[in-house]
Structures are given as C-alpha cells and as structure tokens.
Amino acid sequence: MTDELSQCGVSVLAQSVKSDGVAFGERWCSEQQQLIAPLILRLLSLQLIHVACVCAGHNASRDVVTLVKSVLFHRRNPLHFHFITDTVANRILSSLFQSWMVPSVQVSFYDADELKSEVSWIPNKHYSGIYGLMKLTLTKALPSDLTKVIVLDTDITFATDIAELWGIFRKFTDKQVIGLVENQSDWYLGNLWKNHKPWPALGRGFNTGVILLYLERLRRIGWEQMWRLTAERELMSMLSTSLADQDIFNAFIKQNPVLVHQLPCFWNVQLSDHTRSEQCYTEVSDLKVIHWNSPKKLRVKNKHVEFFRNLYLTFLEYDGNLLRRELFGCPSQANPESLQTALEELDEDDQCYDFRRERLTVHRVHLYFLQYEYTPTEDDTDITLVAQLSMDRLQMLEAICKHWEGPISLALYMSDAEAQQFLRYAQASEVLKNRKNVGYHIVYKEGQFYPVNLVRNVALKNANTPYVFLTDVDFLPMYGLYxxxxxxxxxxxxAHTKKALVVPAFETLRYRLSFPKSKAELLSMLDMGTLYTFRYHVWPKGHAPTNYAKWRTATTPYKVEWEPDFEPYVVVRRDCPEYDQRFVGFGWNKVSHVMELDAQEYDLMVLPNAFMIHMPHAPSFDISKFRSSSSYRNCLNTLKDEFHQDLSRKYGSAALKYLTAQRNI
Known part of the structure; x- marks a missing residue:
C-alpha cells in the first residue's frame, strides 16, 4: 500500500485479505472475489488525499478557510492539508485547526521563509509577490515520501467531492507529471492590448489555481533544475514574471508538452474580468471548482457572477462546527483523550450538567481575523486594552478606538455569518480601517451559554504588550488614559511588584453624553446627576471598595482591600492569572478573577486621575436568563462553592477568608 491509504483504509484491507492464516493468493476464487470487491471499492473511498496551499498574511488566512469549508463539506475521504505559510498564517491556521478538531483531517505547516531564497531571485510583477512563486518549490518543501498532491490557490471554492479530482491521477500516462486546466483568458495569446508580450505558452496556456502534481515523478525528472533553467532562459528577454509561478509553469510546458495532463475546464472555472469561462459551464451540472482569480475577487464583471457569488457565500457563512462530523466507516478520535474522559465523567442527571458541559466545549478560534500590525515600544511600558464582545456591542468599537490610541486585543463571540457581517462593518468604517494595532479574534458560537471567560482569555492570551487593561467593551476610557x-x-x-491598578468606573443613563475631558468635569457631572458611580443602584458591592469618596480628593494612588463581590477594572501584568472558565453567561465571571488576583497577593491600587464611563445598552440575553431562571441562579451558587473549594486547595489557608466571607453574606 502507498502513503495515500489512511490508517483506517489499511485496517479494512488487512481484514479483507486475512483468512485463517492462509495466504490470500492461495485461496482466491470467484466467491471470495465477489466478497472482496466491495471492500476494495470501499478502500478507494478511504484513501488519504493530500492538498497543498501557499498561504501568507491575515487576508489569505481568512480566505483559505472558505476553501477548506467547501472541501470538507463535500468530502468523504480523510484529508491531509499541507500549508506553506509565513509566521502570521502559521499562527492563525495552527490555532484554528487545533480548536476546530475536524475528524480525519491532518494538517502540516512548512516555513515559507526557508523557501524564499529558492525564488527571491525571480522579479515578479504579480500582486501575490514572492509567495506567488512558491508553488515551484513544492517538490523540495513537501515530505520526500509524498508521491502526489493537489495544489490549490486560496481563492478556490469546491462544488464537488475533491476525491473526484484526486482520481484523475489514475488517468495520467506514464510520462505525465502535472495536471492543469487551460487558461480561460486570452492572456497568453498576446492580443489583450498593443505591444502585449506574455511569457511563452502552449496555445492559450494553463492556469495554476488548481494543479495535480505527481511529486514522485517530478523529482525523478529533476523538476527543480528544469524549472530554474526555464526561468533563467526566459527572464533574459522577459525581465520579470507577470503572473508569478504560472508564467514559469507555462514556459516549462511549452518546452515539454508531453508532461502535462489537461484537466476538463470545469475543474478550474476562472472568474477574472477577461476570461471566457462561460464557454466551459454550459451546464451547471458540470461545475466542479470556482476560481476567483482576480485582484477584485467577488467584484469581477461576469454575467453569471451572482450565481457563483451565492455558491461562494454559502461556504463563507457556513457553520464550521457542522463539519466536525465523523466520516462514515472511518472512525477517528476527534477529541483528545483527556477531553473524552472528562466528557464521559459528566453526570447527565446533574441539574447543572449544561454548565459543566459548556466548560468542556472546545470553540473554534480564528486569531487576527483582520490585518494586524504592532511594533513593541522600547521602554517596556506598553499596555493593551483587552475586552470581549458579541454582535450586539459592535457599535462600541469606533468610540473605543477614538478614546484609546494604544494597542487593543478584542475577542468576538460570533457565528460564521456574524463574523462576515463584522468584516463588512470593519471594512466600511474609516475609523476601524485606519487602526492596524487592534487584534480581532473570532471565537465561534457553540453551546447554550455565552462562554464569557473563555472569550476573555482568548483576548488576554493574544495581547502582545507587557501590561493589559482588563475592561469591558461597553466602557469608554477617559481621553488620555493610555x-x-x-x-x-x-x-x-x-515591573518588580505585584499590583493591579484600579480604574474607577462610572456610568451614564444617557445615550448621548458630552464626555468629560477631565476629573474636575466628571465630578461636576457627578454632582449634577448626569453621571453615577457604576451600578450603585443595583450592585453596589461590585465597586464600593474603590472608595469613590476618597477618590474625589485623592491626588496620589491609594491601596484598597479586597471585599466580597469586588469586580473592578484593572491594569495588570500580562502574566496575570487567566479567567476561570467555569463561569459562563451572567454572574461572577469578573468577581472570581479579582479574587484570584487577591489570592496571589496583588495590591489593589486605585488611580486618582483615571476614570471610565459605562454607556447604556439593552440587557444581554444571559442576564435575562439569570433573572428569570431559579435553576440558573442555583447552579451559579453551586459553581461559586466549587470555585471556593478549588481556591482553597490551590492557595491553602490564605484562601480561607474567601470561603468565610461567602458564608457571611
């Protein structure tokens, strides 16, 4: 068996050929042949299919997810994705696949930086830059024992099972090493404009958005040396590539036409502005792969673009959680063993089962959903504002960006469809478009409750500064707070002491507020009743220990003591404890965190010239559930008790005061 057989497939074959210790060949007869045939056919559907993509940067990492969804939706085979990535894409995609946990999917990463020297000598005018040339290096980049691979651009959408495309390898002649679809534009015919001189190509040339690479044969014929010689020869007159790797592939094929296997056009329906792709898809049933091969992507001018766009949008907004399904006949352990054990230990008759199950839910996480740029400061005092939000708080983002000029790390709890709405919102906002030091991390929705502390931890763990300001997205920091x-x-x-700097919190009930520009102006508004101390009328315990009376006249930072239910917004070192993820939905999510800061002997220091103001909004769904459900409130009390016990085990006698305080409430 070759490397393309999955472990499951090998198992099926082994069972099918084993018969009472007698060699399979010695017992062959028509009856057994009929028995084995279905198993052999089944085995073909269990082949491991290898797919390679070059993916660099934030935008390509986002685009490739839609490609992967379309492949996973139709597939019936185990898959192995091979990603040639820069540092950014590696971080994003490794986190995404690790949290996605799709059964029967393997993922490998290869460092694009190590391959740059192979192609950096080639001048390239294409918008893809140096990464547009890296498909030329795949025989070197991919494992030496990998015999075949399907190579895809990130702007591809599948409308059929990728196994059909993989099966075309069997149609290759002994000499063919590359499978490609003919180019559907007139580019290589050289008649698009006056003095247009493209690279040499066979007829209309071939498009490299979808490639079947027979790696074993390519290595055998010396591919690396052959494409280099081709590129060197043509660059003497062409000076640079216009279509990146595609120009070199085509020049190579022009010299070696016997090596190419032409794929039917429906395996790469090209939708750039100058294509004649409609000649290909005369019948919709022929459609296999859509390729948005234009810098304009979905804005191309094609008379059938609405049909293709809708097919693309189906996968763009498709719930990726649904793709976690097991492949029939090929069992795999999708969950890590420790997680599987924890799930089995849960008691389904426990009235708080749903809360405990939520803590074990693994949410898909897409880090840095938008372009992100950050340069560390030289003085090591930089602070990231850390917060989380859902779709109903999106309108707060522009205001926060205007009030806080420093780096921001935001985790957004959203469905796949909502993430695309957010993307459109951010791209349409001048304020958000111009802020590159905001990291947006999507935590995809799953389960009954809002996993607020899990979402907070995603934002916290992906802050890149020595210090973090832990806040909520419905608060506006004072101007100059950063x-x-x-x-x-x-x-x-x-840097040398354990401190949590408390930023006093206030609130307004007015949707339109003339934001105070100083502490004196805030105190005046407080006296006039335009502002209030935060939640003084519904939850005074939450912020009373801040000691607002002392703050009014304070000119230097002052220390306050922890009290039950204290939940201030604080600045701490980034290595602070994470939030406890057992608390979901409404209640005790920040309280438990401040309690652990106190248990770790952080000094709570109130800043005399800092403030933040809570802006009004409709109550969340979770607070409504908390108020209306006695079982919700009972379970929260149960989780509080368990948290106290865990705190006592973790911090010993020092944590007894929390249990005592709780009992005295």
Missing amino acids: DYLRKSVVQLDM
Missing part, C-alpha cells in the same frame, strides 16, 4: 496608565506603570514600579 498615556496616563503607562506613566503609572513606571511610577508604581509594576
């Missing part, structure tokens, strides 16, 4: 906090970090020697 600079003030950085000075406070130095003043209070946070």
Whole structure:
C-alpha cells in the first residue's frame, strides 16, 4: 500500500485479505472475489488525499478557510492539508485547526521563509509577490515520501467531492507529471492590448489555481533544475514574471508538452474580468471548482457572477462546527483523550450538567481575523486594552478606538455569518480601517451559554504588550488614559511588584453624553446627576471598595482591600492569572478573577486621575436568563462553592477568608 491509504483504509484491507492464516493468493476464487470487491471499492473511498496551499498574511488566512469549508463539506475521504505559510498564517491556521478538531483531517505547516531564497531571485510583477512563486518549490518543501498532491490557490471554492479530482491521477500516462486546466483568458495569446508580450505558452496556456502534481515523478525528472533553467532562459528577454509561478509553469510546458495532463475546464472555472469561462459551464451540472482569480475577487464583471457569488457565500457563512462530523466507516478520535474522559465523567442527571458541559466545549478560534500590525515600544511600558464582545456591542468599537490610541486585543463571540457581517462593518468604517494595532479574534458560537471567560482569555492570551487593561467593551476610557496608565506603570514600579491598578468606573443613563475631558468635569457631572458611580443602584458591592469618596480628593494612588463581590477594572501584568472558565453567561465571571488576583497577593491600587464611563445598552440575553431562571441562579451558587473549594486547595489557608466571607453574606 502507498502513503495515500489512511490508517483506517489499511485496517479494512488487512481484514479483507486475512483468512485463517492462509495466504490470500492461495485461496482466491470467484466467491471470495465477489466478497472482496466491495471492500476494495470501499478502500478507494478511504484513501488519504493530500492538498497543498501557499498561504501568507491575515487576508489569505481568512480566505483559505472558505476553501477548506467547501472541501470538507463535500468530502468523504480523510484529508491531509499541507500549508506553506509565513509566521502570521502559521499562527492563525495552527490555532484554528487545533480548536476546530475536524475528524480525519491532518494538517502540516512548512516555513515559507526557508523557501524564499529558492525564488527571491525571480522579479515578479504579480500582486501575490514572492509567495506567488512558491508553488515551484513544492517538490523540495513537501515530505520526500509524498508521491502526489493537489495544489490549490486560496481563492478556490469546491462544488464537488475533491476525491473526484484526486482520481484523475489514475488517468495520467506514464510520462505525465502535472495536471492543469487551460487558461480561460486570452492572456497568453498576446492580443489583450498593443505591444502585449506574455511569457511563452502552449496555445492559450494553463492556469495554476488548481494543479495535480505527481511529486514522485517530478523529482525523478529533476523538476527543480528544469524549472530554474526555464526561468533563467526566459527572464533574459522577459525581465520579470507577470503572473508569478504560472508564467514559469507555462514556459516549462511549452518546452515539454508531453508532461502535462489537461484537466476538463470545469475543474478550474476562472472568474477574472477577461476570461471566457462561460464557454466551459454550459451546464451547471458540470461545475466542479470556482476560481476567483482576480485582484477584485467577488467584484469581477461576469454575467453569471451572482450565481457563483451565492455558491461562494454559502461556504463563507457556513457553520464550521457542522463539519466536525465523523466520516462514515472511518472512525477517528476527534477529541483528545483527556477531553473524552472528562466528557464521559459528566453526570447527565446533574441539574447543572449544561454548565459543566459548556466548560468542556472546545470553540473554534480564528486569531487576527483582520490585518494586524504592532511594533513593541522600547521602554517596556506598553499596555493593551483587552475586552470581549458579541454582535450586539459592535457599535462600541469606533468610540473605543477614538478614546484609546494604544494597542487593543478584542475577542468576538460570533457565528460564521456574524463574523462576515463584522468584516463588512470593519471594512466600511474609516475609523476601524485606519487602526492596524487592534487584534480581532473570532471565537465561534457553540453551546447554550455565552462562554464569557473563555472569550476573555482568548483576548488576554493574544495581547502582545507587557501590561493589559482588563475592561469591558461597553466602557469608554477617559481621553488620555493610555498615556496616563503607562506613566503609572513606571511610577508604581509594576515591573518588580505585584499590583493591579484600579480604574474607577462610572456610568451614564444617557445615550448621548458630552464626555468629560477631565476629573474636575466628571465630578461636576457627578454632582449634577448626569453621571453615577457604576451600578450603585443595583450592585453596589461590585465597586464600593474603590472608595469613590476618597477618590474625589485623592491626588496620589491609594491601596484598597479586597471585599466580597469586588469586580473592578484593572491594569495588570500580562502574566496575570487567566479567567476561570467555569463561569459562563451572567454572574461572577469578573468577581472570581479579582479574587484570584487577591489570592496571589496583588495590591489593589486605585488611580486618582483615571476614570471610565459605562454607556447604556439593552440587557444581554444571559442576564435575562439569570433573572428569570431559579435553576440558573442555583447552579451559579453551586459553581461559586466549587470555585471556593478549588481556591482553597490551590492557595491553602490564605484562601480561607474567601470561603468565610461567602458564608457571611
């Protein structure tokens, strides 16, 4: 058996040929042949299919997810994805696949930086840059024992089972090493404009958005040396490539036409502005693969573009959780063993089962959903604002960006469809478009409850500064808070001491507020009743220990003591404890975190010239559930008790005061 057989497939074959210890060949007869035939056919559907993509940067990492969804939706085979990535794409995609946990899918990554020297000598005018040339290096980049691979651009959408395409390898002649679809534009005919001189090609040439590469044979004929010689020869007159790797592939094929296997056009329906792809898809049933091979992508001018766009949007907004289904006949352990054990230990008769099950839910996470750029400061005092939000708080983002000029790490709890709405919102906003130091991390929806602390932890863990300001997205920081906090970090020697800097919280009930520009102006508004201390009328315990009366006249930071249910917004070192993920939905999610900070002996220091203001909004779905459901409230109390017990085990006698305080409430 070759490497393309999955472990499951090998198992099926082994069972089919084993018969009482007698060699299969010695017992062959027509009756057994009829018995074995279905198993052999089944085995073919269990072949491991290898797919390679070059993917670099934030945008390509987002695009490739739609390609992967379309492949997973139709597939019936185990898959192995091979990604040639830069550092950004590696971080994004490795996190995504690890949290996606799709059964019968393997993923491998290869460092594009190690391959750059192979192609950096080739001048390239194509918008893909150096990464547009890296498909030339796949015989070197991919494992030496990998015999065949399907190579795809990131702007591809499948409308059929990829196994059909893989099966075409069997149609190759002994000499054929590359499978390609003919180019559907006139580019290589050289008649698009006056003095247009394309690279040499066979007829209309071939498009490299979808390639079948017979790696074993390519290595045998010396592919690496052959494409290099081709490129060197043509560059003497052409000076640079216009269509990246496609120009070199075509020049190579022009010299060696016997090596190419032409694929039917429906395996790469090209939708750039100058294509004649409609000649290919005369019948919709012929459609196999859509290729948005234009810098304009979905905005191309094609008379059938609406049909193709709708097919693409189906997968763009498709719930990726549904693709976690097991492949029939090829069992796999999708969940890690520890997670599987924890799930089996849950008692389904426990009235708090849903809460406990939520803690074990593994959510898909797509880090850095949008372009992100951050340069560390030289003084090591930088602070990231850390928050989480869902779709109903999206309108807060522009205001926060106007109030906080420093880096921001936001985790957004959304469905696949909502993530695309957010993308359109961000791309249409001048404020958000111009802010590159905001990391947006999508945590995809799953389960009954809002996993608020899990979402917070995603934002916290992906902050890139030494310090973090842990806040909520419905608060607006005072103007200049970013600079003030950085000075406070130095003043209070946070690099060498355990401190949590408390930013006093206020609120307004007015949707339109003339935001105070100073502490004096805020105090005036407080006295006039335009502003209030946060939640004083419904939850005074949450912020009373801040001691607002002292803050009014304070000119230097002052220490306050922990009290039950205290949940201030704080600045701490990035290596602070994470939020406890057992708390989901509404209640005790921040309280438990501040309690652990206190257990770790952080000093709570209130800043005298800092403030933030909560803006009004409709109540969340989870707070409504908490208020209306006694079982919800009972389970929250159960989780509180268990948290206290865990805290006592973790911190010993020092944590007894929390249990005592809870009992005295």
